[in-house]
Amino acid sequence: MARPTFQALPGTRDLFSPDTDRMRELVSVFAEQAATAGFALVVPPMFEDVGVFRRLGEASDVVSKELYDFHDKGGRHIALRPEQTASVCRMFAENRPLVPWKAWYAGPNFRHDKPQKGRYRQFDQVGAEVIGSHDPDVDIELIALAARFYARIGLHRVRLMVNSLGDAADRPRYLSALRAHFEADLDALSEQSRATLLVNPLRVLDSKRPGDAALIEAAPVLLDYISDEAAAAFARVQAGLAALDVDFDVSPRLVRGLDYYTRTTFEFAADGLDAAQNAVGGGGRYDGLIADLGGGEEPGVGFALGVDRTLLACDAEEAFPAPSTGVQVWVIDTVGALDGLQIADEIRRAGVRCDRSFDGRSMKAQMKAADRSGATLAVIIGADEASNATASIRPLRGGGDQYQVPRADLLSALRATLGADADHGSAISSPTSTTTRETLES
RNA sequence: GUGGCCGUAGCUCAGUUGGUUAGAGCGCCAGGUUGUGAUCCUGGAUGUCGGGGGUUCGAAUCCCCUCGGUCACCCCA
Numbered sequence: 001m002a003r004p005t006f007q008a009l010p011g012t013r014d015l016f017s018p019d020t021d022r023m024r025e026l027v028s029v030f031a032e033q034a035a036t037a038g039f040a041l042v043v044p045p046m047f048e049d050v051g052v053f054r055r056l057g058e059a060s061d062v063v064s065k066e067l068y069d070f071h072d073k074g075g076r077h078i079a080l081r082p083e084q085t086a087s088v089c090r091m092f093a094e095n096r097p098l099v100p101w102k103a104w105y106a107g108p109n110f111r112h113d114k115p116q117k118g119r120y121r122q123f124d125q126v127g128a129e130v131i132g133s134h135d136p137d138v139d140i141e142l143i144a145l146a147a148r149f150y151a152r153i154g155l156h157r158v159r160l161m162v163n164s165l166g167d168a169a170d171r172p173r174y175l176s177a178l179r180a181h182f183e184a185d186l187d188a189l190s191e192q193s194r195a196t197l198l199v200n201p202l203r204v205l206d207s208k209r210p211g212d213a214a215l216i217e218a219a220p221v222l223l224d225y226i227s228d229e230a231a232a233a234f235a236r237v238q239a240g241l242a243a244l245d246v247d248f249d250v251s252p253r254l255v256r257g258l259d260y261y262t263r264t265t266f267e268f269a270a271d272g273l274d275a276a277q278n279a280v281g282g283g284g285r286y287d288g289l290i291a292d293l294g295g296g297e298e299p300g301v302g303f304a305l306g307v308d309r310t311l312l313a314c315d316a317e318e319a320f321p322a323p324s325t326g327v328q329v330w331v332i333d334t335v336g337a338l339d340g341l342q343i344a345d346e347i348r349r350a351g352v353r354c355d356r357s358f359d360g361r362s363m364k365a366q367m368k369a370a371d372r373s374g375a376t377l378a379v380i381i382g383a384d385e386a387s388n389a390t391a392s393i394r395p396l397r398g399g400g401d402q403y404q405v406p407r408a409d410l411l412s413a414l415r416a417t418l419g420a421d422a423d424h425g426s427a428i429s430s431p432t433s434t435t436t437r438e439t440l441e442s
Numbered sequence: 443g444u445g446g447c448c449g450u451a452g453c454u455c456a457g458u459u460g461g462u463u464a465g466a467g468c469g470c471c472a473g474g475u476u477g478u479g480a481u482c483c484u485g486g487a488u489g490u491c492g493g494g495g496g497u498u499c500g501a502a503u504c505c506c507c508u509c510g511g512u513c514a515c516c517c518c519a
Contacts (some may be wrong), residue, residue, distance in 0.1 A: 007510075061517050083519085114443070115518060125519060192516075209515090230502055245474095271454080279519060306519030334477060363477045382477045396479070414512040 010112075011121025015284035018322035019311075023124070026153060026307060027106045030126040035212050037141065039128050042103040050079040052090045055292045057259025059199040066111040068121075074224035083258070085302055086293070087397030088129045093295025099132025106307075114375065115316065118277030127283070129302030131290060136233040139264040139285065140240035141151050141425035146281055146303050148247045154319035155256075155310065157271040158280065161251035162241070163265050164234035165202075168288055175201050175289045181219050183421040183436045188215050196389060208275070221252045230263050237264055260286040264301065272316025273309065280304035280313055300389045328418055330370035330396075331356035332383035333381045343391065343410065347379070350411050352418065371396055377417060379410065393417060 008014055015023065031041070056063050064206050068080035084105050092101060106126040109242045115121060128145060143160065150158050166174070171407055178201045181188055189197070190209045197204050226234070241248050248266075266282030273280070283303025290298045314320040329347055331354060333340030340356055347354040355373060357366040363382070367404050370378045380392040380402075391410045393404040395417065405413045 010510075066517080109519080111518080115511090116513065119518070123519065163467090203488085220449075274514095276514070277519080281519070304519070309519055332478085362472090364473095364475085367477095367479040369479085376477080380478075384477080392478095394478070402478080 005373060009236055011115035011119075013120065013122075017325060018198070021325045022311060022320065022322040023307060026311065027126060027318070029153055030106065030149055030305075033145060033152060034128055037102075037128075037192060038147050039102045039104040042088060042091060042105050043107070044081070044084055044091055044105065045215045046108070047078050047080050048087055048090060050077045052086050052293065053079050055082070055260060055289055056086055057200075057257075059203075060258055061113070062111060065357050066113050068110045068112055069323070082111045083109050083299075084125065084127055085129060085258075085260075085283075085304065086289070087412075088302070089131070089286075089290050089293050089295065089300060091349070092131045092298070092300075093290055093293045096295075099298065101131045102128070103131075104128040112177045116276070118273065118306075118312050120308060124307035125304040126307060127302060127304035129300060131300040132298050133297050133301075134233075134287075136236040137240060137266065139233075139237050140244065141239075142243060142283065142301055143248075143266055144244050146283075146305060149305070150310075153292065153310075153313055155270070155317060156319070157317060158313070159243065159271065160241075160246065160248040160266060161254050161269065162237065162248050162264065162266040163251050163254040164230055164237075165255065165261055165284070165287055166222065167262055167267055169403065170230060173336060174220065174222055177220045177225065178202070178204075181322065182215065185215055188212075200259070202255045203257075205255050206257070216253065219253070222255075222427045223250075223252050233263055246393045256282060256284055260289040260292075266303070267343045268305070270309070270313035272313045277309055277312075279306075280309045300302055315347070324374075325353075325430060326374035327353040327374050328377045329354040329414060330366075331381070332363065332366040332370060332377040333357075334366070335381055335386045336360055336384060337386065343379060343381065346411065347414065350415075354416060377414060378395050 005314065008168055014334075015374055034041075048068050050067065053063055053067060054148065058064060062082050067082060068077055072078050084107065086104055088105065093101075104127065108122050108124050110122055113119065113122055130141060130142060141259055143162070147158075147160060150156075161327050165171075179197065182193075182197050182201065182204060186194060189204075189209075190207065190211050193207050193209065194206045195213050196207070204212070205219065223231070223234070238248070238250070241390055251267075254265060254267055255261075256267065261284040263285040265282070267282035268280050269278045270280045271278070281303060283301070285299065287299040288297065290300055311320070322398040329352055331340050331344045333343075333356065339368070344354050344356045355375070357369045363380075367378065376395070376397050378394040380394055382392070384402065385407075389407045390404045392404050393410075398415070
């Protein structure tokens with residue numbers, strides 16, 4: 001075998017079945033949940049003017065270090081999207097749909113950081129945003145949507161943390177208190193945190209360095225500094241989540257990585273994952289972001305869930321196995337006329353998943369391929385069948401004898417046999433599910 | 443961006459203090475079986491030992507560089 005000339009770039013992956021089946025199923029479950037809650041799909045471009053993303057926070061690594069940016073042939077300064085909220089807000093500002101505007105999305109994002117487990121340079125997210133309402137009930141419904149989604153895919157060991165960052169006007173008072181607190185005991189702070197303190201004091205609270213823990217523990221609490229209105233909204237959010245039986249913890253030190261958040265913020269952590277990548281999703285309000293993008297004073301709130309990490313968390317709980325996507329019928333043709341071609345087409349048009357061998361292989365080889373495919377039935381066209389216009393149907397999974405039917409009755413015979421097998425559950429017990437198990441355990 | 447560990451067949455791996463033509467299992471292909479898979483038996487194909495350079499009579503093995511993977515820090519989904 002020749003050595004491949006190229007390989008996938010760092011942080012990018014080639015995904016195959018059954019991982020791809022699982023991913024598609026996950027997105028399709030999310031799509032269904034979102035539609036049920038009145039959200040419509042949007043597809044923003046994968047790249048934008050770099051300015052669209054600058055609003056995420058000049059002090060954040062996502063913008064300052066990890067942007068995939070370049071100049072296009074027209075001299076425009078462009079960046080691959082590191083997330084989709086900013087693009088959705090730009091879409092809103094540009095197209096001005098009726099408010100409240102409820103949009104969901106799914107797709108890849110790009111960040112140039114060093115890959116490790118659960119962290120890729122191209123990674124998928126699903127998410128939902130609501131633009132144009134201040135009502136904290138919207139926050140509640142969004143959080144519930146995410147929580148219900150996790151439950152729906154069978155992921156149970158997920159903790160929801162909520163906090164309120166207050167309004168933009170509350171921020172300076174808190175920041176100065178926070179800064180004063182840390183500066184009073186600067187020596188106790190790690191070097192990295194001291195650097196963070198200069199650019200964004202809020203994110204010092206996010207430090208996981210053990211040495212910083214005590215000082216962070218003693219830091220002023222953001223919730224004590226927020227306006228009465230923001231506090232009332234946060235109280236409503238908590239009451240609403242409780243009313244919906246959505247479990248949560250208030251985490252006064254939860255600050256999110258992107259700078260645009262105001263008021264409600266939340267994060268989902270999967271206990272099945274290591275702390276380094278246990279954040280499987282999160283979001284919050286961003287009441288100033290749309291105005292920053294020239295869209296007027298419209299409030300917004302939303303969340304995004306990491307598809308890869310969610311699936312990783314599912315692995316840890318052995319939840320959400322890959323759906324079976326194998327074929328049901330394999331057509332075996334040893335004659336080499338047009339029968340195999342026509343029969344496969346006929347079966348497919350009837351909506352039955354079907355495949356066949358090529359290259360005129362021996363019957364033995366074709367049978368082997370049929371077995372390997374996981375198909376429930378083989379349809380055999382040999383010399384006999386070709387000469388008397390019949391087809392043989394051979395069950396491949398356990399019971400039943402091979403039998404011949406007139407060619408005209410083939411479809412109904414297949415349907416009858418497949419239906420009977422499905423009742424016994426054998427139609428889905430294919431090698432595909434074995435592979436899935438192995439994947440989950442590895 | 444920083445650091446630890448790791449790169450041998452499609453996959454999982456073995457390979458002694460450097461020593462002939464680099465191995466095993468699984469998988470794949472063919473035959474045993476003149477139409478019939480999953481079992482069994484027999485045979486077969488596939489490796490610039492990640493890449494480059496160096497040390498040596500001789501390197502998968504030692505050294506340097508590099509590329510990639512992985513994990514942690516950092517950051518975050």
